[in-house]
Amino acid sequence: MTAAQKPGPVVQGTLDMLILKTVALQPMHGYGVGLRIEQISRGVFQVNAGSLFPAFRRLERRGWIQGEWRATENNRRAKYYMLTDAGRKQLQSEAREWQAQSAAIARILEATSGEV
Amino acid sequence: MTAAQKPGPVVQGTLDMLILKTVALQPMHGYGVGLRIEQISRGVFQVNAGSLFPAFRRLERRGWIQGEWRATENNRRAKYYMLTDAGRKQLQSEAREWQAQSAAIARILEATSGEV
DNA sequence: CTGCTTCTCTAGATTGTCAAGAGGAAATGG
DNA sequence: CCATTTCCTCTTGACAATCTAGAGAAGCAG
Numbered sequence: 001m002t003a004a005q006k007p008g009p010v011v012q013g014t015l016d017m018l019i020l021k022t023v024a025l026q027p028m029h030g031y032g033v034g035l036r037i038e039q040i041s042r043g044v045f046q047v048n049a050g051s052l053f054p055a056f057r058r059l060e061r062r063g064w065i066q067g068e069w070r071a072t073e074n075n076r077r078a079k080y081y082m083l084t085d086a087g088r089k090q091l092q093s094e095a096r097e098w099q100a101q102s103a104a105i106a107r108i109l110e111a112t113s114g115e116v
Numbered sequence: 117m118t119a120a121q122k123p124g125p126v127v128q129g130t131l132d133m134l135i136l137k138t139v140a141l142q143p144m145h146g147y148g149v150g151l152r153i154e155q156i157s158r159g160v161f162q163v164n165a166g167s168l169f170p171a172f173r174r175l176e177r178r179g180w181i182q183g184e185w186r187a188t189e190n191n192r193r194a195k196y197y198m199l200t201d202a203g204r205k206q207l208q209s210e211a212r213e214w215q216a217q218s219a220a221i222a223r224i225l226e227a228t229s230g231e232v
Numbered sequence: 233c234t235g236c237t238t239c240t241c242t243a244g245a246t247t248g249t250c251a252a253g254a255g256g257a258a259a260t261g262g
Numbered sequence: 263c264c265a266t267t268t269c270c271t272c273t274t275g276a277c278a279a280t281c282t283a284g285a286g287a288a289g290c291a292g
Contacts, residue, residue: 012128041220102218104157
C-alpha cells in the first residue's frame with residue numbers, strides 16, 4: 001500500500017503557476033490543461049472545473065495568458081490559451097518563490113533539533 | 117539580489133503539518149512555534165498569530181496535540197503543546213502526502229513536452 | 233433519437249489565512 | 263516607583279482560492 005493515494009486538490013496557491021507552466025509548453029484549452037495536470041501529477045492532483053475556469057479568467061485579466069477560439073483536433077470549438085511575455089516573467093517568479101517555499105518546508109520537516 | 121525575498125505566509129494547507137513537526141521535536145508554546153518556523157524557514161515564512169492560535173485549537177480539538185500550562189524559561193506562563201500518538205500518525209500521513217504533492221509539482225515544473 | 237464525451241462556464245459555500253488589534257504579566261530603564 | 267518594552271495569549275472581521283454541484287452546447291456512436 002505504498003501506492004497511489006486517491007487524487008486530491010492542487011496545493012493551494014500553486015494552480016496559477018501550474019497552469020502557466022502547462023500553457024508555456026504549448027497553447028492549450030482549459031479542459032486540456034486540467035487533464036494534463038492530472039496526468040503529469042500521476043493522479044495526485046485533480047483539477048475541478050470550478051477552480052480551473054476562474055483561474056483562467058484571473059490569469060487573462062492580469063495579462064499573463066491570452067485566449068483565442070480555435071478548433072480542437074476533434075472538430076470542436078475551444079478557447080486556446082497561450083503565455084504572454086508578462087506571463088513568462090510571472091511564471092519564472094512564481095517558480096522561484098515555490099522553490100524557496102518547498103525548500104523551507106523540507107528544512108522544517110527534516111529538522112532534528114534546534115538548528116537555525 | 118538573489119537573496120532573501122521578504123517573508124510571506126505559509127503555503128496554504130501546510131501550517132498544521134509544520135506545527136505538528138515543530139512540537140514533535142520538543143513541547144513548545146504557540147508563540148515559540150511561530151518564531152521557530154520563521155527561523156528554520158530562514159525568513160521565508162512568517163506566521164501570524166491569527167493563523168497560529170486557531171490552528172492550535174483545531175489541532176487540539178482533533179486530538180493531535182495536547183496543551184498544558186507551564187512556566188517558560190523566562191518565568192512567564194505559557195501553554196505548552198506536545199504531540200499525542202494520534203498526532204504522530206497524522207504528522208506522518210501529512211508528511212507523506214506532502215512529499216507526493218511536492219514531487220508532483222516538481223514534475224510539472226520540469227516537464228518539457230508531452231510526457232505522461 | 234438517446235446517450236456519451238468534450239468543453240465552457242456559473243453560483244454558492246467552505247476554509248485557511250491575513251491584518252489589526254486587545255490585554256495581561258514580567259523585565260528593563262529612568 | 264513609574265513608563266516602556268517584550269513576551270505571550272487570544273479575538274474579530276475580511277478576503278482569496280478552492281470546492282461541490284450543477285447548467286448548457288455541440289459532436290459522435292449506438
